[in-house]
Amino acid sequence: MTIRIVVVDDEPLAREGVVFQLRNEKDVEIVAECEDGNAAISAIRTLKPDLVYLDIKMPKLSGFDVISAVGVDNMPLVIFLTAYDEHAVEAFRLNALDYLLKPIEKARFHDSLRKARAQLFKNRLSAHSSSLTSLLAELGHAPMPAEKTESRDTPLRIAVRLTGQIQFLRPDEINWIESEGDYVSVHTAQRSHLVRETMAAMEKRLNAYGFQRIHRSAIVNLEKVRGLIVSDAGDYEVQLLDNSRLKIGRNFRDALYARMKIEN
Numbered sequence: 001m002t003i004r005i006v007v008v009d010d011e012p013l014a015r016e017g018v019v020f021q022l023r024n025e026k027d028v029e030i031v032a033e034c035e036d037g038n039a040a041i042s043a044i045r046t047l048k049p050d051l052v053y054l055d056i057k058m059p060k061l062s063g064f065d066v067i068s069a070v071g072v073d074n075m076p077l078v079i080f081l082t083a084y085d086e087h088a089v090e091a092f093r094l095n096a097l098d099y100l101l102k103p104i105e106k107a108r109f110h111d112s113l114r115k116a117r118a119q120l121f122k123n124r125l126s127a128h129s130s131s132l133t134s135l136l137a138e139l140g141h142a143p144m145p146a147e148k149t150e151s152r153d154t155p156l157r158i159a160v161r162l163t164g165q166i167q168f169l170r171p172d173e174i175n176w177i178e179s180e181g182d183y184v185s186v187h188t189a190q191r192s193h194l195v196r197e198t199m200a201a202m203e204k205r206l207n208a209y210g211f212q213r214i215h216r217s218a219i220v221n222l223e224k225v226r227g228l229i230v231s232d233a234g235d236y237e238v239q240l241l242d243n244s245r246l247k248i249g250r251n252f253r254d255a256l257y258a259r260m261k262i263e264n
Contacts, residue, residue: 037061160193
């Protein structure tokens with residue numbers, strides 16, 4: 001999958017900075033660079049990119065004005081660029097994928113690009129599913145009822161016991177999950193919780209929330225992944241945002257790469 005990108009910023013150095021960060025990404029194609037809101041509106045309408053890096057504060061038309069002109073329903077994924085942190089609340093109110101504060105940190109930039117890859121992958125899977133459903137309907141075949149699984153439309157909470165209480169974890173609070181015999185250990189930023197659940201059941205519950213099985217004994221939250229590295233022993237590992245490293249099982253590597261749209 002090639003991610004078609006439009007970069008919008010009235011400052012030439014800022015545009016060049018984004019383009020520079022993208023230069024070595026094999027799955028990226030920059031289809032337009034725009035220096036103002038009017039050019040951005042035209043490029044988005046004409047080229048229909050997958051992702052837009054959009055400066056918020058520009059002369060005449062702001063980034064928010066661009067979205068209003070194109071229409072929220074017609075906009076691709078948006079990562080806002082801003083030197084003013086107070087714009088973040090408004091950016092996320094408009095359902096932006098992410099926002100980057102200038103000057104942009106390299107690690108933060110690649111975190112947001114990884115998030116864009118994951119979201120585009122989910123969007124394309126959803127569109128493919130809809131197309132297959134329509135095809136079956138045209139051919140007179142009723143699709144089999146889907147097996148009931150967790151989805152993002154159904155709020156998920158993982159129940160854990162803590163000092164005599166039962167508390168509930170949201171998926172975004174979980175970094176990774178580890179097999180512990182008949183239990184699993186659910187790791188958060190603060191501590192680990194032992195839960196009586198199988199890895200297979202936990203994988204099934206969390207798959208729709210951006211989690212991926214990377215080893216027979218490990219499931220990882222893709223939102224918490226900083227990068228993929230090769231260890232001194234030649235093993236492939238996932239590096240989390242807290243710098244934890246988890247080994248990638250050979251039998252799980254292809255599925256992980258496909259989920260994150262990485263070429264082997």
